Amino acid sequence: MNSHDFSYLANVLHRRTGIILAEKKTHMIETRLMPVVRRFGFRDIASLLKELHYGHEALVQAVIESMTTNDSAFFRDRKTFEEFRDIVLPVLKLARSETKQLRIWCAACAAGQEPYSIAMVLDDAKLIDAGWTITLIATDINSQMVARAQDGIYSQFEVQRGLPIRRLVSNFQQEGTSWRISDHLRRMVSFRTFNLLDSYGWLPDCDVVFCRNALMYFDLKTRASVLDRIGEILAPDGALLVGPAESTDGYALGYVPADSAPGLFYKSKPAPVRRLSLVK
Template sequence: MTHCPDYSYLANVLLRRAGIVLAEKKTHMIETRLMPVVRRFGFRDIPSLLKELHYGHEALVQAVIEAMTTNDSAFFRDRKTFDEFRDIVLPALKEARSDTKQLKIWCTACAAGQEPYSIAMLLDDAKLADEGWSITLVATDINSQMIARAQEGVYSQFEVQRGLPIRRLVSNFTQEGANWRISDHLRRMVTFRTFNLLDSYGWLPDCDVVFCRNVLMYFDLKTRASVLERIGDILMPDGALLVGPAESMDSYILGYVLADSAPGLFYKSRPAPARRLSLVK
């Protein structure tokens, strides 16, 4: 399969359109992920689909890209990141933005919404709205089906038990048969939008915090650098970038400085000494 011209074309489409590198060791995923697309579009098999891909039918290209993206997520996944957000980033921003009382947060690849809803729960805990703060929480994903799911905010029992403590589950969700629906209050806190990280960032506000976790690893070096640079363009000078803990030691987080004792937390530039003392616990 990997030496087949249509495979090369698929790899090229994924790289060009979504920045995704299709590693040879992951070619086994192609069949599993593309078979639903084969059935949906009525193709005989995967080679037929790949052949048709050459004609650039947009709905098919989009469906293939969506099928090949990884959407695995969980509430409070990698809990340490959320602890850093709650204990380091948020207190510093509350102090730094005390005059405007505005916070703008962007989740770059939100899958079915577990990450932005986890952030919304922490913001809700902090009772910022009660203190007159205006919060903009934007969550994007390249996969429109995932965005639709996130907007609906309904999760299976299996999904909610991954990382969601029982008290948060009961207080923030209502049970609908075997599923759980997030509260309207939390759902209204998040604005969801389908967005490709390779497209223009012009519509985004200047952000105080950007969550870009477990995304960069799917890109090649050039795309990573481009995405990080463009995130840097919309990130406030003292804004925070949160990547996955496993990504924090990688050299590709160029243009950012790793916060002391906080894996995965980066700043555009190292905060001034007096400020750093208040940032690092």
């Protein structure tokens, strides 16, 4: 890929998704583009990028999806889920005890491991049994990943990453060499393809937003824009959870970091509460 082609591709990707491409990763970019070349019948990457100038939406979307990173795992960064379970959830259970409504948005869900991990934590807390209404929305820019997430079927390799065996046995059904998430967990999650640069108008006000391992692919200006817009749909006492590599972003952009809980931020300074310990 010559530098002119790289610049063009990087520009399209940044304009459409906010994602920054690094020129040093040209080999990885070419590897990711080759399936698109084959799928659409192009001779080579140069031909594909030439056609991209004409703006055929299906082709642009396929190129964008090939460039997104979809690596994920159940309970990835275990501490995040402990913070959600032990700090965020107990406080919200008290704060929402009258309405018994909880709205959670998982903003970059990849193949669904993160929203299903959240669903498992909520299931453990038995909120639905106690009459709570849980709205758990999961989105990703990659429509193929969203379709996979909706299917909720994972390989043996995928369920081995981060998922304790007891959760596997109790929350999945085996299908040949794969594992399917239980219906009651799948029904808890509403999936939708969504670009974080698009309008957030369709989203409800949320009590918790998981936006993990997505911001790090954006430049500072795009990060600020996304965090601003998350702030607009986050409840005044709502919590934002970001990835370990993104833990300074929220702080820099006006969110209030939680004490001793890296990656957890509040929209505004929370009322002092005793830290609850619910570790099993």
